[in-house]
Amino acid sequence: MKLLVINGPNLNLLGVREPGIYGTLDYNGMIELVRTECAEAGIETDFYQSNHEGDLVDVIQDARGKFDGIVINPGAYTHTSIAILDALKAVALPAAEVHISDVTKREPFRQISYAGMACCVHVIGQGVAGYGMAARQLAEKIQKGQVC
Ligand code: DQA
Numbered sequence: 603m604k605l606l607v608i609n610g611p612n613l614n615l616l617g618v619r620e621p622g623i624y625g626t627l628d629y630n631g632m633i634e635l636v637r638t639e640c641a642e643a644g645i646e647t648d649f650y651q652s653n654h655e656g657d658l659v660d661v662i663q664d665a666r667g668k669f670d671g672i673v674i675n676p677g678a679y680t681h682t683s684i685a686i687l688d689a690l691k692a693v694a695l696p697a698a699e700v701h702i703s704d705v706t707k708r709e710p711f712r713q714i715s716y717a718g719m720a721c722c723v724h725v726i727g728q729g730v731a732g733y734g735m736a737a738r739q740l741a742e743k744i745q746k747g748q749v750c
Contacts, residue, residue, distance in 0.1 A: 609651040610677030639734035662689040671696040690720035696749040698723035698736035722750025
């Protein structure tokens with residue numbers, strides 16, 4: 603089982619960026635945490651982060667045939683990017699949406715998730731632990747053939 607964990611804009615600044623909302627663990631620390639948690643569950647992970655929408659579309663397209671599924675936190679592109687939604691639908695890989703913060707309790711402009719419309723797992727507001735939770739839930743669905 604091999605999953606690609608994709609992070610969008612500003613998530614490279616984890617630990618520095620609004621720590622009251624996103625926590626104090628930095629991006630590399632998050633990778634180590636998620637990699638370890640996933641490895642314990644028999645899930646291999648690769649990680650990709652970009653601040654650019656087109657790069658995120660490219661990496662989603664490239665995942666086809668290389669990964670069993672995608673875990674994605676598109677950052678602010680969650681709420682704006684039909685291109686990322688379309689890319690997820692185009693590759694038709696099982697996908698899980700992660701948000702570190704509880705976007706459901708934040709500003710009105712964060713209440714729509716385009717990427718989430720292509721995801722069959724949603725882990726929201728669980729901090730960085732949400733990545734590992736999403737990966738395990740997605741892997742379980744894939745293993746049971748309950749893919750979206
Ligand atoms: C986020 C929530 C988004 O609204 C925000 O733009 C982010 C991070 C989260 O993980 O909570 O960049 O996706």
